[in-house]
Amino acid sequence: MRNEKKKTIIKNATIYFLLIMFLVVCMFPLLWLILNSFKTQEDLFTNTWGLPKSWTLNNYVNAVIEGNIGNYFINSLLISVVSVSITIFLSTMTSYGITRLKWKLSGIVLSLFLMGMMIPTYGSIIPLYSIFNMTHILGKYIAVIIPNVTFAIPMSIFIMTGFFSTLPRELEEAAIIDGCSLLKAFWKVIMPLVKPGIITIAVISFINAWNDLLFPQIFLSDQNKMTLPVGLMAFKGMYATDYVGMIAAIVITVIPVIVIYSLLHQRIIGGLVSGAVKG
Amino acid sequence: MDRILRQKRYIFIFVGPALLLYVVFGLIPIIYNTYISLYKTNLLGKKVFVGFQNYINLFNDQFFTKAITNNLKFVLGSYIAHMVIAMLISYILFQKIKGAKLFQSIYFMPSVICGTAIGMLWSFIYHPNFGLVNSFLNAIGLEKYTRIWLANEHTVLPSLIVISMWQFVGYHIVIQLAGMKNIDGTLFEAAAIDGASKWQQFIKIIFPLMKKILMIDSVLIITGSLKLYDLVAVTTSGGPNHASEVMSTYMYYQGFRALKFGYSSAIGMILLLLCAGATLIIRLAFYTKDE
Numbered sequence: 001m002r003n004e005k006k007k008t009i010i011k012n013a014t015i016y017f018l019l020i021m022f023l024v025v026c027m028f029p030l031l032w033l034i035l036n037s038f039k040t041q042e043d044l045f046t047n048t049w050g051l052p053k054s055w056t057l058n059n060y061v062n063a064v065i066e067g068n069i070g071n072y073f074i075n076s077l078l079i080s081v082v083s084v085s086i087t088i089f090l091s092t093m094t095s096y097g098i099t100r101l102k103w104k105l106s107g108i109v110l111s112l113f114l115m116g117m118m119i120p121t122y123g124s125i126i127p128l129y130s131i132f133n134m135t136h137i138l139g140k141y142i143a144v145i146i147p148n149v150t151f152a153i154p155m156s157i158f159i160m161t162g163f164f165s166t167l168p169r170e171l172e173e174a175a176i177i178d179g180c181s182l183l184k185a186f187w188k189v190i191m192p193l194v195k196p197g198i199i200t201i202a203v204i205s206f207i208n209a210w211n212d213l214l215f216p217q218i219f220l221s222d223q224n225k226m227t228l229p230v231g232l233m234a235f236k237g238m239y240a241t242d243y244v245g246m247i248a249a250i251v252i253t254v255i256p257v258i259v260i261y262s263l264l265h266q267r268i269i270g271g272l273v274s275g276a277v278k279g
Numbered sequence: 280m281d282r283i284l285r286q287k288r289y290i291f292i293f294v295g296p297a298l299l300l301y302v303v304f305g306l307i308p309i310i311y312n313t314y315i316s317l318y319k320t321n322l323l324g325k326k327v328f329v330g331f332q333n334y335i336n337l338f339n340d341q342f343f344t345k346a347i348t349n350n351l352k353f354v355l356g357s358y359i360a361h362m363v364i365a366m367l368i369s370y371i372l373f374q375k376i377k378g379a380k381l382f383q384s385i386y387f388m389p390s391v392i393c394g395t396a397i398g399m400l401w402s403f404i405y406h407p408n409f410g411l412v413n414s415f416l417n418a419i420g421l422e423k424y425t426r427i428w429l430a431n432e433h434t435v436l437p438s439l440i441v442i443s444m445w446q447f448v449g450y451h452i453v454i455q456l457a458g459m460k461n462i463d464g465t466l467f468e469a470a471a472i473d474g475a476s477k478w479q480q481f482i483k484i485i486f487p488l489m490k491k492i493l494m495i496d497s498v499l500i501i502t503g504s505l506k507l508y509d510l511v512a513v514t515t516s517g518g519p520n521h522a523s524e525v526m527s528t529y530m531y532y533q534g535f536r537a538l539k540f541g542y543s544s545a546i547g548m549i550l551l552l553l554c555a556g557a558t559l560i561i562r563l564a565f566y567t568k569d570e
Binding site: 015016018019022023025026027029030032033036044045048049090091093094096097098100101102103109112113116118119120122123124125126127128129130131133146147149150151153154157176182183186207210211213214217218228229232233236243246247250253254257258261265266268269272273276277 | 281283284285289290292293294296297298300301304305306307308309311312315322368371372374376382383384385386387388389391392393394395396399400401403404406408409410411414445448449450453454457492495499502505506508509512513526527530531534535540543544546547548550551554555558
């Protein structure tokens, strides 16, 4: 009996050791990044593994002032927030229209949208470039917002239709009998009830828009309009030897997503996994 | 009530805008792309119809075939990492481990972080002077194995594959764990009563019943590795000497650097078809085994 107990203890210890080692592998690069953002350049060279000898915020100051990271941050925020807002608006309306309105083609239209979850963006980039060029919106924020929204809609509709189909039909019926129009009933009665779904699609499409490199790299040419990922590449091109400044710029880029993830990870994981499993 | 829900104008109001946007900027461009890929064009001057010549040239283009080969190596590396490592870790987490949720959330985190930032972070980890890899090798007395990892034609691809393994392994852990949790728990109880070992349970219960998730995960791994862009674009942009070229970076190069848009859109087409083809083949492969 005692042997048995000893065996389970050893087994558990091995399991936890393995899990924690793996945790270290996952987290160490990020931790290393954050620690090094407070080091001086010499400190980085001579003391790669250790804590900063003296903590400095200079790298952040340099990243913002010299590297223009503050400007890129605002551009990223603007593009992401506008993209997310339009995505929420369009995909909740459409999901309601598909699950609740009565029309013959609703099933076909839904599968048409869901197909979009599998289409890689590369088949559309050059045509979009050409269309944006002809309509003179190339280089404007909207040239990134449009593809952001277009490619966020399929997964958002997939998640939202799931939420709408669980709501009882009596809800908007009651509101309409009370004299509400259907649109008003949708905004006042239905929308508040699908808030968890809206939060899920909001964070997922925000993270995707925030992280994306390809669209802003291709559709924006003006340095002043660039987003953080493109800005990071520009930083690398211009200050190739300011390593600590670059590290601070990377931290500025990843921190918002890390914060959002820490707060809402269950929703993000749930949404992404269900979306992936469907697609 | 039904009468209201049947009104055409509501269908237009609710579904119209998104459908219009999706068709105009999502679907029509793919058709347009097929058309452009048959021309020689820089999108500004006149374009010349060349039929399938772009496609023929691509397969005689040693850099493009190199890029496809590299994508396939990414597929292979990711497949090993995500099937072997992710399966092991998710199986451990499945054993009612205290704190499993927390482990899972932390493992998942790198996959939501900006690929560009991850690529730059790792280019520091591989940095010849102060990078973690070389300083670690120096510390344990293996100086002779230090390399300029990302600038060496022989080490650049494996080094990049490691980054992509690191970034996405947690994502696949979570997906496979979700698959295991979907299995009817009473099966394990019955198996335990019958005296089946954990290993037997894994082989006889979990593995077969996870087939659907493994199929989905295979599609994700393969299409993900075919579509890979940020990581390569930011670390090496395909270099040195095309040693880490992938289809997406080559497409970017041919289109937006060389301004050969017809050629570039043919690469886009091939990427699209490869992803669709891989999805179809995997589905068929798993389907026949499934009966």
